[in-house]
Amino acid sequence: MQSIVLYQIPFSHFCDKVRWGLEFYSLPYEAVNFTGRQTPAYIKAPREVQKLTPLIEDPNNDSFFLSDSTPILLYLDERYGNKPKLFPVNKKDEIVQYCLTLDSGLGLYARRLAYLYIISEHPAILSALVDFRYDKSSCNDWKSYFLGLAGSCVIISRVGVDRIQEEHIFEKTICVLDEIQNDIQGKEYLFDNQFTAADLTLTSLMAPLSLVPGIHEKYRVIFDYCDRMRKLHDPKKDYKSNAQRLYETRPKKSFPIVRSIIWLLLSIFLYPLQFLFAKDLKKKPELQYPSNDAEKKAKNDVRVLKWASKIESLKFFLRSFCIYCLILPKQLEHVQNEEKKLLSKE
Numbered sequence: 001m002q003s004i005v006l007y008q009i010p011f012s013h014f015c016d017k018v019r020w021g022l023e024f025y026s027l028p029y030e031a032v033n034f035t036g037r038q039t040p041a042y043i044k045a046p047r048e049v050q051k052l053t054p055l056i057e058d059p060n061n062d063s064f065f066l067s068d069s070t071p072i073l074l075y076l077d078e079r080y081g082n083k084p085k086l087f088p089v090n091k092k093d094e095i096v097q098y099c100l101t102l103d104s105g106l107g108l109y110a111r112r113l114a115y116l117y118i119i120s121e122h123p124a125i126l127s128a129l130v131d132f133r134y135d136k137s138s139c140n141d142w143k144s145y146f147l148g149l150a151g152s153c154v155i156i157s158r159v160g161v162d163r164i165q166e167e168h169i170f171e172k173t174i175c176v177l178d179e180i181q182n183d184i185q186g187k188e189y190l191f192d193n194q195f196t197a198a199d200l201t202l203t204s205l206m207a208p209l210s211l212v213p214g215i216h217e218k219y220r221v222i223f224d225y226c227d228r229m230r231k232l233h234d235p236k237k238d239y240k241s242n243a244q245r246l247y248e249t250r251p252k253k254s255f256p257i258v259r260s261i262i263w264l265l266l267s268i269f270l271y272p273l274q275f276l277f278a279k280d281l282k283k284k285p286e287l288q289y290p291s292n293d294a295e296k297k298a299k300n301d302v303r304v305l306k307w308a309s310k311i312e313s314l315k316f317f318l319r320s321f322c323i324y325c326l327i328l329p330k331q332l333e334h335v336q337n338e339e340k341k342l343l344s345k346e
């Protein structure tokens with residue numbers, strides 16, 4: 001059998017799902033990292049295939065391309081899953097729906113909240129989205145910091161980190177987590193007393209939320225459940241993304257007073273610019289791959305980013321930088337207040 005190619009952003013929790021699925025079935029695979037629009041698969045794959053990671057190419061099936069983590073797991077299960085099956089036949093439809101619901105909700109919320117913390121605390125981690133060095137062991141240098149700012153600008157606009165409060169992302173996350181916490185109480189597995197794609201999906205998609213301190217503390221039961229799933233069923237038992245590792249070992253912010261003064265000056269300087277972009281900021285974002293068949297495909301909240309000329313890209317980065325300086329601190333304050341409220345409830 002030839003290796004299946006997995007096109008991935010190594011720290012993406014959706015890509016982790018597929019990596020885990022491939023290893024669970026002991027399938028040979030080759031991981032190829034996302035390199036922006038130059039990602040080879042984006043050029044090779046048929047037009048109708050969504051150009052997001054994870055994306056697989058199966059040379060054993062006429063170079064078949066498939067994107068979207070749950071449909072990929074289902075494909076692997078139907079084609080290669082023999083004895084341990086991630087979608088046991090008697091519960092298949094129910095498990096598919098469970099996974100798609102998590103992909104369309106929890107997975108998107110967790111991504112936005114984790115990015116908010118990364119961008120606010122150590123944006124240099126996102127330099128990997130610009131220089132594509134995903135396995136760096138440290139990013140505490142100035143180059144990474146500036147590339148990280150560029151990566152942060154793209155992420156803010158791409159996945160809507162600036163609209164966490166307006167779209168009630170924290171509150172929605174809590175609703176989903178309360179439901180999950182009730183559901184797993186006293187259970188060994190989510191479905192049928194066996195490990196399935198539902199447990200795998202929950203475990204992968206929860207991971208970014210460990211960066212949100214209040215959630216990590218409040219929902220210890222779910223995190224413990226996920227740790228147990230990893231230990232028992234992931235061939236990479238201690239899997240942790242490099243982004244999470246870099247975040248956990250980030251240096252303490254030095255010179256807090258000097259920093260505050262620089263931020264204050266920057267904010268004063270940028271303040272008038274937000275009126276220039278006011279119309280743009282109010283516009284409803286256009287989504288890139290809205291799902292019109294949520295039964296088969298997950299919903300997504302990635303937005304279309306267009307910049308054809310140098311002037312447009314300059315305008316894009318300036319606008320995103322204004323958001324970074326003026327709007328993200330408010331979003332973080334909102335989330336931290338909600339975390340405090342959450343922890344103060346018994």
Ligand SMILES: N[C@@H](CCC(=O)N[C@@H](CS)C(=O)NCC(=O)O)C(=O)O
Pocket residue numbers: 009012013014015051052053054067068069070103158298299300302
């Ligand atoms: N619902 C999709 C989510 C795919 C997705 O949003 N992928 C992100 C990484 S987490 C991506 O490819 N981002 C690159 C980009 O926005 O261009 C799945 O389950 O695979």
